[in-house]
Amino acid sequence: MSITSEGPVALSARALGPDLARGCMLLFIALANSHYFLTGPSPGTPIRGGFPVDGSALDAAVTWVIATFVDGRAFPMFGFLFGYGVAHIASRRAAAGATPRQVRRLLWRRSAVLIAVGAVDGILFFVGDILAMYGVLLLVGAWAVRWSDRWLLVVAGFFFLLNALPSADSSTVSTEGPDPSMLPPDLATLLAERPVVVAFIALVGPLGFACPFLLGLWAGRRRLLEQPERYRRLLTVVAVVGLAAAVLGAQPVALMLAGVTPVPGDGVLELIGPLHDATGVAGGLGSAALVTLLARPLEGLVEGRRGRVIDALAATGQRSMTCYLAQSVVWAVVFTPFLLGLAGTLTVTTTALLAVATWVATVVLADGLARHGRRGPFEVLVRRVTYR
Numbered sequence: 267m268s269i270t271s272e273g274p275v276a277l278s279a280r281a282l283g284p285d286l287a288r289g290c291m292l293l294f295i296a297l298a299n300s301h302y303f304l305t306g307p308s309p310g311t312p313i314r315g316g317f318p319v320d321g322s323a324l325d326a327a328v329t330w331v332i333a334t335f336v337d338g339r340a341f342p343m344f345g346f347l348f349g350y351g352v353a354h355i356a357s358r359r360a361a362a363g364a365t366p367r368q369v370r371r372l373l374w375r376r377s378a379v380l381i382a383v384g385a386v387d388g389i390l391f392f393v394g395d396i397l398a399m400y401g402v403l404l405l406v407g408a409w410a411v412r413w414s415d416r417w418l419l420v421v422a423g424f425f426f427l428l429n430a431l432p433s434a435d436s437s438t439v440s441t442e443g444p445d446p447s448m449l450p451p452d453l454a455t456l457l458a459e460r461p462v463v464v465a466f467i468a469l470v471g472p473l474g475f476a477c478p479f480l481l482g483l484w485a486g487r488r489r490l491l492e493q494p495e496r497y498r499r500l501l502t503v504v505a506v507v508g509l510a511a512a513v514l515g516a517q518p519v520a521l522m523l524a525g526v527t528p529v530p531g532d533g534v535l536e537l538i539g540p541l542h543d544a545t546g547v548a549g550g551l552g553s554a555a556l557v558t559l560l561a562r563p564l565e566g567l568v569e570g571r572r573g574r575v576i577d578a579l580a581a582t583g584q585r586s587m588t589c590y591l592a593q594s595v596v597w598a599v600v601f602t603p604f605l606l607g608l609a610g611t612l613t614v615t616t617t618a619l620l621a622v623a624t625w626v627a628t629v630v631l632a633d634g635l636a637r638h639g640r641r642g643p644f645e646v647l648v649r650r651v652t653y654r
Contacts (some may be wrong), residue, residue: 349482436539508552517543588642
């Protein structure tokens with residue numbers, strides 16, 4: 267078989283763990299993205315970390331749950347899985363006889379389609395889109411697939427420490443409401459303001475995701491998530507330590523956002539915001555490890571015998587890009603002022619319910635596609651461009 271005909275892995279040959287992790291974490295992505303649209307019932311409603319702070323006791327409880335288990339925890343896991351998948355692609359191409367230059371060109375084609383799709387999504391639907399950012403990360407990261415293991419870990423550690431430094435720019439403690447580009451009053455404002463914001467996120471965002479991406483490259487070389495019996499001890503340690511660090515490291519921010527503790531001074535805020543974000547990286551790795559360990563007993567079962575829920579979640583992970591973009595359409599319809607415009611009507615709790623309902627709908631969609639033997643349309647697009 268020629269090098270250029272070496273296509274993507276068949277759905278039936280994919281490991282369950284990574285797909286199951288992606289499918290589950292898309293719920294966290296929905297919960298993390300949707301609450302940042304909220305403005306509160308009146309223009310003067312105080313906002314902290316993307317949450318209106320004058321809600322009910324139930325809203326405070328939901329805020330604590332999202333700040334502890336969701337915000338800053340789901341996206342690092344996706345960055346890790348993204349790097350893991352890139353390592354897998356590079357190793358398969360190299361095994362098929364591709365030169366390093368041919369591997370880079372393939373990854374750059376994948377990067378180009380991610381940037382293009384992400385830019386369209388960011389401008390027309392969800393300005394906080396991360397696909398373009400992942401595309402830029404891959405554009406540079408394509409060179410990293412040939413780095414030594416030691417260099418991958420050193421550079422990953424550098425970016426981890428960089429993002430853990432005291433800073434007043436952490437979104438988890440920000441007092442600002444939604445960026446005007448998130449809730450444009452008309453189509454002309456949308457088209458005028460969003461391209462600049464999308465470009466900024468795409469160019470600056472990779473700094474925050476370089477660490478999990480590089481760790482994903484390192485883990486992907488070892489097929490760590492596909493051989494949990496071989497790496498059980500390491501996965502167990504990462505799951506326990508990572509999740510514990512994420513929960514404990516989130517508490518200063520989570521309790522503050524929930525109104526349990528008072529808002530500290532600026533100096534403390536500059537510490538607890540980066541602490542929340544840094545421990546979120548550990549939580550993302552821990553979540554990936556935990557799902558891999560839990561998925562292993564199901565790995566050998568025939569599809570269908572694992573249960574419809576497990577198969578549907580795995581199908582969602584296999585079509586994660588399509589399901590993620592479907593979420594963007596929902597946010598656009600529900601929150602855009604010249605559409606439904608519910609940013610000032612929904613509460614933290616009802617927005618969380620909307621996020622759960624949106625995720626469930628995408629799971630049903632993915633399951634339906636899987637039962638008809640079809641990939642997601644955007645997965646087909648990426649593969650056609652990448653593999654020509």
